[in-house]
Amino acid sequence: MRYSSITDRLADLGSGKWALHIRARQMKASGADIIELTIGEPDLPPDPALLAEAQRAMNAGRYRYSNGRGEPSVVNALTARYAKRRADVTAENVLCFPGTQTALFAVMLGLVEAGDGVLVGDPLYATYDGVIQSTGAHRVTVPLRPEHGFHMQAADLESAITPECRVLLLNTPHNPTGAVLTADEISALGAICRKHDLWIVCDEVYEELIFSGRFASPFDDADLAERTIVVSSISKSHAAPGFRSGWAIGPAEFTARLLPVSETMLFGVQPFIADMTAYALTHEIGTSAEMRRTYKGRAERIAQGLADAPGIVALPPEAGMFILLDVAGTGLTGEAFAWALLEEEGVAVMPGSSFGEEAAFYVRVSLTVPGEAIDEACRRISKLATRLTAPRERRA
Numbered sequence: 001m002r003y004s005s006i007t008d009r010l011a012d013l014g015s016g017k018w019a020l021h022i023r024a025r026q027m028k029a030s031g032a033d034i035i036e037l038t039i040g041e042p043d044l045p046p047d048p049a050l051l052a053e054a055q056r057a058m059n060a061g062r063y064r065y066s067n068g069r070g071e072p073s074v075v076n077a078l079t080a081r082y083a084k085r086r087a088d089v090t091a092e093n094v095l096c097f098p099g100t101q102t103a104l105f106a107v108m109l110g111l112v113e114a115g116d117g118v119l120v121g122d123p124l125y126a127t128y129d130g131v132i133q134s135t136g137a138h139r140v141t142v143p144l145r146p147e148h149g150f151h152m153q154a155a156d157l158e159s160a161i162t163p164e165c166r167v168l169l170l171n172t173p174h175n176p177t178g179a180v181l182t183a184d185e186i187s188a189l190g191a192i193c194r195k196h197d198l199w200i201v202c203d204e205v206y207e208e209l210i211f212s213g214r215f216a217s218p219f220d221d222a223d224l225a226e227r228t229i230v231v232s233s234i235s236k237s238h239a240a241p242g243f244r245s246g247w248a249i250g251p252a253e254f255t256a257r258l259l260p261v262s263e264t265m266l267f268g269v270q271p272f273i274a275d276m277t278a279y280a281l282t283h284e285i286g287t288s289a290e291m292r293r294t295y296k297g298r299a300e301r302i303a304q305g306l307a308d309a310p311g312i313v314a315l316p317p318e319a320g321m322f323i324l325l326d327v328a329g330t331g332l333t334g335e336a337f338a339w340a341l342l343e344e345e346g347v348a349v350m351p352g353s354s355f356g357e358e359a360a361f362y363v364r365v366s367l368t369v370p371g372e373a374i375d376e377a378c379r380r381i382s383k384l385a386t387r388l389t390a391p392r393e394r395r396a
C-alpha cells in the first residue's frame with residue numbers, strides 16, 4: 001500500500017527517541033531494580049483542588065462539544081494572564097490545544113512547509129525535529145554552546161540563517177539544558193528576527209520552574225508582538241501532564257488563520273478540562289513553588305553526588321526538571337553510556353543523542369525521584385564511571 005511522505009519523515013522521530021525509556025519500563029515490569037530518571041513527569045500529584053474542579057465540572061455536564069478556540073472560561077483566564085505581560089492581549093490572541101505538543105504541531109503547520117527552514121538551538125527538545133519535519137520543512141541548527149551556559153548567542157543565530165529560514169523556534173527555560181535566556185539575549189535575538197523577518201515561536205512550558213535568574217520572553221517585547229507566538233501548558237506548572245491542557249498565544253491575524261486548522265484537527269477541547277485549567281490559572285496553587293524548591297535541591301544533590309565521579313561533569317541547570325551530565329571523560333558517547341548504565345547498573349537516563357548532535361556526549365537525568373533514590377543513582381553512576389575510566393588491566 002502507498003502512504004504519504006509524512007510517515008517516512010517521522011518514522012524515526014516518534015517513540016524511537018525514547019527507546020531506552022521503553023526498555024527500562026519493560027525491565028522494571030519484569031522485576032528488575034531500576035531507578036528511572038528518563039522522562040519529565042512531575043513526581044508530585046496535581047493540587048487536589050484541580051481534581052475537585054475537574055470532577056465538579058464533569059458532574060455539572062461539562063462534557064459536551066466545545067469550540068475550536070477554547071471554552072470561554074479558559075480563554076478568559078489566559079487573556080487575563082497574558083494581558084498582565086502585554087496590555088494589548090485580547091481573547092483573539094488565544095487558541096487552546098491539548099498540551100504544548102499539539103500547539104507546537106499546529107503552529108508549525110500554520111507557519112512553514114516544504115522548502116522552509118526552522119532555526120532551532122541544538123541541544124533541542126526531542127520532539128522538535130518531528131514537529132518541524134511533519135510540515136515538510138527542515139531544521140536549521142544553531143549550536144548552543146556549553147561555554148555560554150547553552151544560551152543561544154545572537155552571533156550564532158545570525159550566522160546560521162539561510163534564505164529559506166522562516167521561523168526561530170526558541171525554548172526558554174530550555175529542555176534539556178535548563179538554560180534561561182536573559183532579557184538582553186532575547187532582545188539581541190529579536191533584533192535579528194526583525195531584520196530577517198522571522199517568526200519567533202517560544203516554548204515556555206517550564207516558565208514556572210526557574211531556580212535562578214528571571215524569566216524573559218520575546219512575547220513581552222512590544223516590538224516583537226507581530227511575530228511572536230508563545231506555546232505552553234499546565235503540564236509542568238501544575239504537575240498535570242495527563243490532562244493535556246495547553247495553548248498558543250499569538251497575533252490575532254495568525255490565530256484567525258490557524259483556527260480552521262485547529263478546528264479541522266481537534267473539533268475543540270474538553271470543557272471540564274478547560275474549567276479545571278481556568279481554575280489553575282486563576283488561583284494560587286503551590287505546586288510550582290514546591291517543584292522549584294525540590295528540583296533545585298535535587299540538581300544540587302546530583303552535582304555533589306557526582307563531584308568525584310571520574311570522567312563525569314555535571315552541568316547544573318537554571319530551571320526545569322533535568323540535569324545534563326557530560327560523560328565524554330569516560331570514553332563513551334552519551335548513548336553508549338546510557339545503555340551501559342541501564343544494563344549494568346539499573347539506572348535509566350536519556351541519551352543526549354535524543355536531543356541533537358551537540359548533545360552526543362551528554363546524558364539527561366530527570367530530577368523526578370526522591371533524594372534517597374538520587375543518592376543511590378549517583379553511587380551507581382560513579383561505579384560505572386570508575387569501571388570505564390580504570391586502567392585496562394584493572395578493568396579485566
Ligand SMILES: Cc1ncc(COP(=O)(O)O)c(C=O)c1O
Pocket residue numbers: 040098099100101102125171174175203205232233234235241245246
Ligand atoms: C520543551 C518541552 N516542550 C513541550 C513539551 C510537551 O509538553 P505538553 O505536556 O504541554 O504537551 C515538553 C514535555 O516534556 C517539553 O519538555
